[in-house]
Amino acid sequence: MLNLTQRLIIGCVVIAALGVCLVAFTHRALVVAGQWHLAIALLISLILVEVATVMLVLHPIRMLASDAVKIARGNLEHRVEWSSRDSFGVIAAELNRIAVRLRELRDSEAGRRQMEFQLSDAVLQSIFEPIIVTDAKGHILKLNQAAGDVLGEAANDRLALTNTPGGDKILSAIRDAISMQKPIAAEGEAAMLPMRIGKQSRSYRLRTMPMRDSDGRLLGTVTTLEDVTTLQxxxxxxxxxxxxxxxxxxxxxxxxxxxxxxxxxxxxxxxxxxxxxxxxxxxxxxxxxxxxxxxxxxxxxxxxGKRELKLERLRPLPLLDEARNRYVDEAAAKGVRIEVSAFADLSFVMADRRALRSVLDNLVANALRYTPADGEILLAAEEMKEFVQFTVRDSGRGIEADRLSTIFDRFNPFSESGTGMGLALVRRLVESLGGQIAVESRLGHGTTFRFTLPVAVAEAIPHPVEVG
CATH class of the missing domain: 1.10.287 (Helix Hairpins)
Known part of the structure; x- marks a missing residue:
């Protein structure tokens, strides 16, 4: 498709051709009449008129194009100067109106973002608990005044933060939240951070949450330090x-x-x-x-700390068989079956025999308490990398969703029977052995408790060496 300049050139060529034909026709008449110089003057005048026409048309178009480019490149303060009310004047007026509208939108958007930033920053600073915000690479972007007071000069220096008491745990939780893209909230002593503010010693509970945008992309993390000194x-x-x-x-x-x-x-x-x-x-x-x-x-x-754990290498299957044997008669009297599922050659676990017996007894007794006649309790174990996972599953009535969050609390208010301390003791024992415990349950679908214990490191067995 031809542009405007090409069209004007073609039009001028056509007009020139017609002019030449006209000049040629009149030239003969003027030469015969002895007026040849008038013919030449007529031809030159025709050419000048065509050139002037092209310039008059192209110049304002080029000016408008230059103005449009400046506006498009972000110079929204620029204005097109055109005084006439012809078509070029209409174009100039519309370009100015577009520039004004774009500037208003830009200013309003910038103002809105500035207001949102100030509001979010004010909210962050108003939170009493220390808050640390990082990007998706773990670099600290923002922290509130409370976090600055706790971390001091090490707040913005990763190396200094690593050498600060508790700083290595903060960085480790941030790395884990980014790599696993899930909340990191350890329980028990593992979640406690001892910090010092001036001459005061405080204890904080560490929790790290990943941040995502509307499309689910990871933006960074938010770490909260909850002051639990008084609670401790x-x-x-x-x-x-x-x-x-x-x-x-x-x-x-x-x-x-x-x-x-x-x-x-x-x-x-x-x-x-x-x-x-x-x-x-x-x-x-x-x-x-x-x-x-x-x-x-x-x-x-x-x-x-008065309970001293005697760690030893224990095989999972015999532990499950012993737990089954301790409750098989009581279960049979109630019409409940207890099954064991585990390989005999599972790796040894490093645990305290008395503590592990207490854990299994509490879980089996709890399962037996809520399993009706003709029900079943499964005791299982399987190896998972550096841990062995133990499972106690029953076919009882299940646990309500609002009870699950407090099931391991001391004196569980939802406990319908038993001491209310059993599951709290189970969690403390499992955590003291270096493991974790979790529960899954739905009403009418039974309950499953799973806990892990670390695999025991293989012992080196010396072999006699024959000499000679």
Missing amino acids: DTDRFKTQFISVASKKLRDPLLQLRRGLYALGHGFGGELLPLQSELVVEASSEAEKLSDLMADLIEVAELDT
């Missing part, structure tokens, strides 16, 4: 109180159980039917109280 002090006081109270109550409870045992077995004389029923019920309640005391003492010992 309170928890430490409760632990000490529980430890002391449990030990002070243990001896009176033992005497009470002995007395009930003696009455129930006729050492104090023959009992009437109602008296015998009351002794049986009292003995059952004393047994529950004894279990609670034992759990309280064990949890307190774990929290205070």
